[in-house]
Amino acid sequence: MSMGYVLLIPLLPALAFAVLAPMPRTVRTRLVPLAVGAVLGSLALSVAAFLAVWPGGHVGEPTWQGAVTIAHVGDRALSLGLALEPVSAIMLLVVAVVGAAVQVYSLGYMHREERIGWYYAALSLFTAAMLALVLSDNFLGLFMAWEVMGLCSYLLIGFWHEQEAPRLASIKAFLTTKVGDLGFMLALAVVYAEVGAFDFATVLHHDWSAGTATLVALLMLFGAMGKSAQFPLHVWLPDAMAGPTPASALIHAATMVAAGVFLVVRALPIFEASGVALTITLWVGLVTALLAGLLAMVQHDIKKVLAYSTISQLGFMFIALGAGGSTAALYHLVTHAYFKSLLFLGAGVIIHAAHTQDMREMGGLAKKLPVTSLAFASGSLALAGIVPFSGFWSKDEILTVLLHEHQYAAFGIALLAAFITAFYVARLWFRVFTAPTQQVGLHEGHRSMLAPMAVLAAITAVVGFFGPTLGEFLGHEIPWPALGTAAISTAAAVAGIAFGWWVYGRTTSVVNTQAIKQRFPHAYGVLTNKYYFDLTYGYFVVGGYTALARGLATFDGSIVDGVVNGAARLWRSLASVGWLFDGRVIDGAVNGAASAVRAAGARMRTLQTGSVRGYQTLVAGAVVLLVIWILVKGA
Numbered sequence: 093m094s095m096g097y098v099l100l101i102p103l104l105p106a107l108a109f110a111v112l113a114p115m116p117r118t119v120r121t122r123l124v125p126l127a128v129g130a131v132l133g134s135l136a137l138s139v140a141a142f143l144a145v146w147p148g149g150h151v152g153e154p155t156w157q158g159a160v161t162i163a164h165v166g167d168r169a170l171s172l173g174l175a176l177e178p179v180s181a182i183m184l185l186v187v188a189v190v191g192a193a194v195q196v197y198s199l200g201y202m203h204r205e206e207r208i209g210w211y212y213a214a215l216s217l218f219t220a221a222m223l224a225l226v227l228s229d230n231f232l233g234l235f236m237a238w239e240v241m242g243l244c245s246y247l248l249i250g251f252w253h254e255q256e257a258p259r260l261a262s263i264k265a266f267l268t269t270k271v272g273d274l275g276f277m278l279a280l281a282v283v284y285a286e287v288g289a290f291d292f293a294t295v296l297h298h299d300w301s302a303g304t305a306t307l308v309a310l311l312m313l314f315g316a317m318g319k320s321a322q323f324p325l326h327v328w329l330p331d332a333m334a335g336p337t338p339a340s341a342l343i344h345a346a347t348m349v350a351a352g353v354f355l356v357v358r359a360l361p362i363f364e365a366s367g368v369a370l371t372i373t374l375w376v377g378l379v380t381a382l383l384a385g386l387l388a389m390v391q392h393d394i395k396k397v398l399a400y401s402t403i404s405q406l407g408f409m410f411i412a413l414g415a416g417g418s419t420a421a422l423y424h425l426v427t428h429a430y431f432k433s434l435l436f437l438g439a440g441v442i443i444h445a446a447h448t449q450d451m452r453e454m455g456g457l458a459k460k461l462p463v464t465s466l467a468f469a470s471g472s473l474a475l476a477g478i479v480p481f482s483g484f485w486s487k488d489e490i491l492t493v494l495l496h497e498h499q500y501a502a503f504g505i506a507l508l509a510a511f512i513t514a515f516y517v518a519r520l521w522f523r524v525f526t527a528p529t530q531q532v533g534l535h536e537g538h539r540s541m542l543a544p545m546a547v548l549a550a551i552t553a554v555v556g557f558f559g560p561t562l563g564e565f566l567g568h569e570i571p572w573p574a575l576g577t578a579a580i581s582t583a584a585a586v587a588g589i590a591f592g593w594w595v596y597g598r599t600t601s602v603v604n605t606q607a608i609k610q611r612f613p614h615a616y617g618v619l620t621n622k623y624y625f626d627l628t629y630g631y632f633v634v635g636g637y638t639a640l641a642r643g644l645a646t647f648d649g650s651i652v653d654g655v656v657n658g659a660a661r662l663w664r665s666l667a668s669v670g671w672l673f674d675g676r677v678i679d680g681a682v683n684g685a686a687s688a689v690r691a692a693g694a695r696m697r698t699l700q701t702g703s704v705r706g707y708q709t710l711v712a713g714a715v716v717l718l719v720i721w722i723l724v725k726g727a
Contacts, residue, residue: 095144095156098176101137101184102227104130105191106220112213120209127212128195131188131219138188138223145181147565153177157229168288172236175229175292178565182422183226183354186429187347189551191219193544194342197437200538201338201444211251215339218244222347226354231280232290234355238276238319241348242269248343249335261331268328272318276355279311292358300365309362309369312355313376320352320406322380327625329403333395337443340395341436345402346429353409353425357418364416374414378505381407383623385512389519390619393449394439397520401475402432404509408490411506417493419568423559424490427482430555431474434548438468441537441545442524451520456529461536465525467549472521474552476514477585479578482556488573488581489559495577507584514585518592526597 108130112120145155159173195215202208218241225237250262284290287298316322321329332344343349356363356373363369381404388400405428412421441464446454458465474483487510494503536542563570595608609616621627
C-alpha cells in the first residue's frame with residue numbers, strides 16, 4: 093500500500109491555516125470546525141503511520157521517504173523531505189494526540205473570544221510546523237519548521253495583544269528564543285561547510301573530528317537551550333503563561349519546548365563524537381532541573397508553577413541526553429507531554445471556575461470540581477513520580493542511566509530535584525484542592541473541556557507500562573526499574589509529598605509558611621526574585637541596548653546631522669554656481685540646437701506644396717540632372 097498519505101499529516105492543518113487566515117473575522121469563526129477536523133484527520137493518519145512502522149521499523153532506516161529539490165548551490169542540490177521511521181512515528185503520535193486534545197478543549201475554553209478564528213488559524217499552523225519538524229529528514233527542513241513554530245508561539249502568547257503583559261511576553265519569548273536560534277543557524281553553516289549536505293544520513297555518518305564536532309554540537313545545544321528554556325535562556329517561558337492556557341498546554345508544555353530535546357536526539361552522534369558536548373549537556377540539564385524546581389516552590393500563579401515545572405522536567409531530559417541515554421530522554425519526553433498537557437488543561441478549568449490564577453485565592457476545589465480534581469490528581473502523581481503513574485517509570489529510567497554511567501554526583505542532584513518536584517506538586521495540590529474554600533459559585537468545566545482531559549488522564553495512567561516496548565521499538569532496551577533504584581526514587585517522592593503536606597496541607601500551614609519566610613529571608617528573596625536573572629538581563633541587556641540607542645541618537649543629532657547639514661549647504665552653494673553654467677551654456681546649446689532643427693524643418697516644409705504639377709516638375713528636373721551626371725561621368 094502506498095504511504096503517500098504521510099504527506100497529508102502536516103499538510104491538513106497547514107491547509108486549515110491557509111483557508112482560515114485570509115478570511116474576514118466572522119467567516120473564520122464559522123470555519124473553526126474545519127481546523128478541528130484537520131487536526132483530527134492528522135491524528136488518524138498519524139496512528140496509521142505509526143502502525144505502518146510498528147513493530148518492525150529500525151531507527152535511522154525510513155519506512156517511507158519523500159524529498160524534493162528546492163535549489164542548487166554549485167553542483168550541490170538542496171532538498172527538503174519527510175521520512176517516517178520509529179522516532180518520528182512516536183513523535184507523530186505525541187504531537188497529534190496532544191494537538192487534537194487542545195483543539196477540542198479550546199472549543200469550550202475560547203468560545204467567547206471574538207478572535208477565536210485567528211486563534212485556531214495560528215494553532216493549526218503551529219501543529220503543521222511541529223508535525224513537519226518531527227518528520228523532516230534533514231537539518232535544514234527541521235530548522236525551517238523550528239522557525240515557523242517560533243512565529244506561532246509569538247502570535248499565540250500575544251493573542252490578547254491589547255493587554256500589556258501578553259504583548260511584552262510575546263516579544264520577550266521571540267527575542268530570547270532567537271538568541272538560541274542564532275546558535276542553531278551557525279551550526280547549520282558549519283555543517284554545510286564541513287559535509288556539504290544537510291540530510292541526517294549524510295551528516296550523522298560523516299567522519300567528524302573532535303574539534304568540529306564540539307563546535308557544531310555546542311552551537312546546536314545553544315539553540316536547543318533557547319527553544320527548551322534551559323538556564324540561562326529560560327526566562328521567556330514563565331512569562332509566556334500570559335497567553336491562552338490551551339496554547340500553553342500544546343506549545344509551552346508538550347511540543348515546541350520539547351523540540352530542543354528532539355534536536356539533540358537527532359544530532360546525538362555528533363555530540364558523541366565530541367564527548368565534551370555531552371558533559372556540558374548533562375550539567376546544563378542538572379542545573380536547570382534543580383534551579384527551576386526551586387523556583388516552582390515559591391510561585392503563586394498556578395500556571396507559572398507548571399511553567400517552572402516544565403523547565404525542570406526538560407532539564408531531566410537533557411540529563412539523560414548528556415549521559416548518553418537518548419531513549420530514556422525520549423521516554424520522559426513522551427510521558428511528560430501527556431501528563432503536563434493534562435495539568436495545563438486542568439489549570440485552565442480551574443482558572444475558568446475561580447476567575448484567578450493566584451493559588452492563594454483558591455481552595456476547596458476537590459469538592460466543587462470532582463472530574464477536574466481526579467484528572468489533575470492523575471497528572472500530579474505522574475509528575476511527582478509516584479508508582480504506577482507514567483512519570484515514575486520514565487524518571488527512574490533516567491536515574492538508572494546515571495547509575496549505569498557511574499554519574500553518582502549527577503544522580504544525587506537529580507534525586508534532589510525529584511524530591512523538590514514532589515514538594516511543589518504537593519504544595520499546589522493542597523493549596524488549590526484541600527485548603528479552605530474561599531469562593532462560591534464554582535462549577536465544573538464544559539464537556540468539550542473535560543473529555544480531552546479524561547483521554548489524557550487515561551493515557552497518563554497507563555503509558556508508563558509501555559516503556560520496555562518503547563525501548564524495543566527504538567532498538568535500545570528499557571528494563572523495568574531495579575528494585576533499589578525504584579525504592580530510593582519512591583522514597584524521595586513520598587518524602588517530598590509528606591513535606592509539602594506538613595507545610596501546606598495542615599490547618600496551621602499558613603503559620604508554617606510565614607515561619608519559613610522569616611527563617612530563610614535571603615534564600616526566599618533570591619527565589620522570589622528568580623535568581624535576579626530578569627533584573628540582570630533588564631539592566632545589562634535591555635539597559636545596555638537602550639543606552640547604546642541613546643548614544644547613537646546623540647551622535648546622530650550632533651555629528652551626523654552636522655555633517656548632513658554641512659553637505660546640504662555645500663550642495664546649495666555648488667548649485668548656485670552650477671545654475672549660471674546650466675542657464676547660459678547648457679540651456680543655450682540645447683535651445684540653439686532646437687532652434688536650428690525648427691528652422692530646417694520650416695525650410696523643408698516648403699517642399700510639401702500639395703501641387704501635383706509642382707511635384708512633376710521636380711521629378712523631371714531630377715531626371716534631367718541624373719542624365720547629365722551620367723553623361724559627364726561617362727565622358
